[in-house]
Amino acid sequence: MSTMTSDFFVERLQAWGVTRIYGYPGDGINGVLGAIQRANKKGAGIEFIQVRHEEMAAFMAAGHAKFTGELGVCLSTGGPGATHLLTGLYDAKVDHVPVLAISGQAEATSRGATYQQELNLDRVFADVANFVQEAAAPAQIRHLVDRGVRIAIAQNGVSVLILPKDIQDEPWQPPQHAHGFTHSGTGYQRPKVVPYEADLQKAAAILNAGKKVAILIGAGARGAAVEVVQVANLLGAGVAKALLGKDVLPDDAPFVTGSIGLLGTRPSSDMMAECDTLLMIGSGFPWTEFLPKEGQARAVQIDIDPSMLGLRYPNEINLHGDAAETLRALLPLLEHKDDRQWQEQIALNVKAWWQVMEERAMAPANPVNPQRVVWEMSPLLADNAIVTSDSGSCANWFARDFRVKQGQRATLSGGLACMGAAVPFAIAAKFAYPDRPVVALVGDGAMQMNNMAELITIQKYWQGWATPQLVVCVFNNQDLNQVTWEQRVMEGNPRFEASQQVPDVRYSQFAEMLGLKGIYVDDPEQLSAAWQEALSADRPVVLEVKTDPEVAPLPPHITLKQAKAFMASMIKGDRGAAQVIGDTASQLFNEILPGKK
Template identity: 40%
Template sequence: MFRKNGADTLIDLLIEWGVDHVYGMPGDSINAIIEALRKRKDKIRFIQVRHEEAGALAAAAYAKLTGKLGVCLGVAGPGAIHLLNGLYDAKLDHAPVLAIAGQVDTAVMGLDYFQEVNLSRLFDDVAVYNQMVVSPVQLPAVVNQAIRTAYAEKGVAVLAFPGNVTNMEMNKGTPYTSPQIARGKVQPLDHDMDAVCAALNQMDKNIVILAGKGARGAREELLTLAEKLGAPIVLTLPAKGVIPDRHPYCLGGLGLLGTRAAYTAMQEADILFMIGTSYPFTVYLPERAFTIQLDVDARQIGKRYAVDVGIVGEAKSTLAQLNERVAYHESREFLARCKANMDKWWDKMESLEEAEHPKILPEYVARAMEEMAEENAVLSCDVGNVTVWAARHFRCTNQHFILSSWLATLGCGLPGAIAAQIAYPERQVFALCGDGGFGMMMADFVTAVKYDLPIIVVVFNNQKIAMIKFEQEVLGNLEYGTGLHNPNFAAYAEACGAMGLRVERKEDVLPALRKAAAAKRPCIIDVLVEADELPQPPNVMVEQAIGYAKHLAKELLEEGKVSLPPILRL
């Protein structure tokens, strides 16, 4: 007769919660859990990754994309430690993730045993729920509470299981709780709505909307409000795609990766309406503007920037209520001026994309990807200069754009694409990676091959950690430690059993993308791009210009092209 042990119960509970796959690596302290997964492989898939960090990053990306629980698994000691970076990505981007970590047997805990690590202390800062399961009797209630908390607080829950506990048989009298979470809508208070309407109904004010990822799913309501107010919309980077980039009300992003039009609009704003964002780079926000902030989480109101009216509620329902109460603004002068600025910006971007150059410009690669991407494609963007090229030169319509927005961890692009293809097997999925970011996680490209995930990885290969090179130069320093020695990534793809395409000429970029899209199999397109193309910010600060001038002077001196008088060499 089949008797359930702790591992069986754990996996059955995951299935009850609707979990259909787990990312991880097998190992001795989790052998019982792996066996339980094997026995239930018709209901829940085990996705074997080559590095636990990739598994945690994939779990985080899956949660960001779907809102469902992402689950990752690591062995005691090093495996659990490897999960940590991906879990911090989930924490900072408010994604519900469950991490299951093995632990040494209870009989040897506290004895500095082989691979013993204090997991409670290790995960204390990253987790909203952090518990070691030391008895099968507590297991069902603890598992349910962990998942319930991860969903309720949109964060990371960690469960550590000593190997002997997962092997113990379950007692027939073990109490079970319900594997479910109650959900409800967060509605604003009437007097807060009154204050917001009073501010927005002022007819002689320049109103700018700053929309964050909290506005995702509220496109219709957001655009209706913007139309009534005559207000342009600026998007935070995590909110890229909330409205189409080419929409006449859209001014693109803000900050170093943003647009000049957005920067100018912020400087001219009389009223700033922040929706679903706690924007951190406050230097780009208006110095003097009446500010309204709408967020589902009261803790985010006024967290980083002084606000005059805070309103707690969900974006979609709250904006729908506002649309019934705000008056139509007849004046479109400010909106027209902002749109004219944005048209100039697009002209500038197009000139950069089409500029003649002996090497392939990264701006052109991003634009070519825009031409190839289907309407519902998912783009998993890595961190670095590639983020700039994607943010500015890939115009989203209905594509889903994800990245490591708050942790900004290199290497997130590939795991995010793996998760996206598992979440949406029918959709086209791209990973946009710099060579530095891809090099960190490239071992897990074989995971895509193993599970026949037809992701298209586009590597912007410039043999540099180029954003850091630019940062060094802006500080007035000489470039140091940023050069990369790369393999042929296309040949690597072929060695993994996938398609590999190496592109060295501009005219071959689009054909390569078409070939990869038609192949319906994992592919790496290794594009050799210009290394010295600068991710110039939309508004160059004086300090940046001075720093870069210092860098150029130092570079000329190092190369012996300039000889200074002795007194200036001191």
């Protein structure tokens, strides 16, 4: 029996090191699925993980890439299966991680005939993909796989390969040694990228001249943690973290100010407002209002992606290079600052901030303070735990109340800030590291949107993992809470019941119905014990906590404009006005008038 094109396609993926594909079947991709099945029978195939929805497959591929640094791979049929991939692929694109998407397509012989599930997918994927191509002949497959995988890895982006159904089933024909054919090969080695010595010296001169140096790190600084600490110690600097860089440095370092931005900490905000020098490393942090005012600080930026240089702040020196390699080259040029007053003040601010966080977390609420959910979780996690967060108000508590330890990993949908990513990210983490405990922090809106269905995926596969520890913690407040607070504080409008009310669902009971463990908590005093029970259970757990929607996710500093908008929303008849005012108004005005009660 001759080798089919789909068999060669799978063999070529294996040659590139692909061992796992997240996807959902359909007739447009059945040829590839059959090839995976045949390869698996030979004992050296690719693991296929069946998800509940193609969007989740793309998120899992992105999660795999975020946690491992390797290529993530997802698969769908053509038509609607392919379009479902888009959201997860955009997450990979904007967070700069390598993902390969494989899509089926209507038969090549029917293209252009408005055939069933026929879409111009190369156009559909054109914006999200660094490389997208639809195969037209078996001889193309070799170079399409080679080029697509190489581009995804080298550019930390998305590649999409579209395979018409009939071409998958055609006999494999290698490219001929003739005009009109090309002969590609596998393999890619990431180069050492370091700026010129002259540019490093200019950067060092700026950093050495600074008296109040602030460092901002993102996901691009992962792998450079040692070098970042060395630079901070030499310069007497503080280090703030963009959300995607939350796990690059542990939060127990006294000069680490924590997250930055709307979900960030006051020490990070104050450091940026007062610094005279800024060093940004591997971060595309978007909110420039949380960076120094233009002209306030001299700035240096390091990034492996030149398109991100000088994008957020007018730097004097832009260093195109790998974070660790560039910092290693920069370190011998930096001078040790004897004056430690700036860094010591940062450490005092950080210590005071953690006390504020504890007070906020332990404050009474109705019934459970959502901040306390994460505050109680944090010290109970193992040193190798992995935590994912969804978008929404739970991301605030992930950003602030989760104190990352050395060796722990964490991520979320960063640039896209998409709802529904936490559970697929957690599943991908568990497949990549089956012996490590994983926790997903999820709001009830995201849970209802698509994460409940992926509990079925967990039920399908968990018994094959080395350890069963996977906890999905659901913040059940019956509210699309982040948007509610945006309506109040940014727009000055009361909560809009029609758009914000979420049906009350007993997620813990749904978990029990699936054969998982469900735990329900509506008493804050039970939180610690519930977390301990969940983290030591003999199967995956849904920990459902009835949280208070009126606990405000306060930004690090409240502006007078925001306070006025907030009070206007209360006056206009907000549902929870009395409780909200009692819980948060004093905090808001204390921000504006320090020392006033």
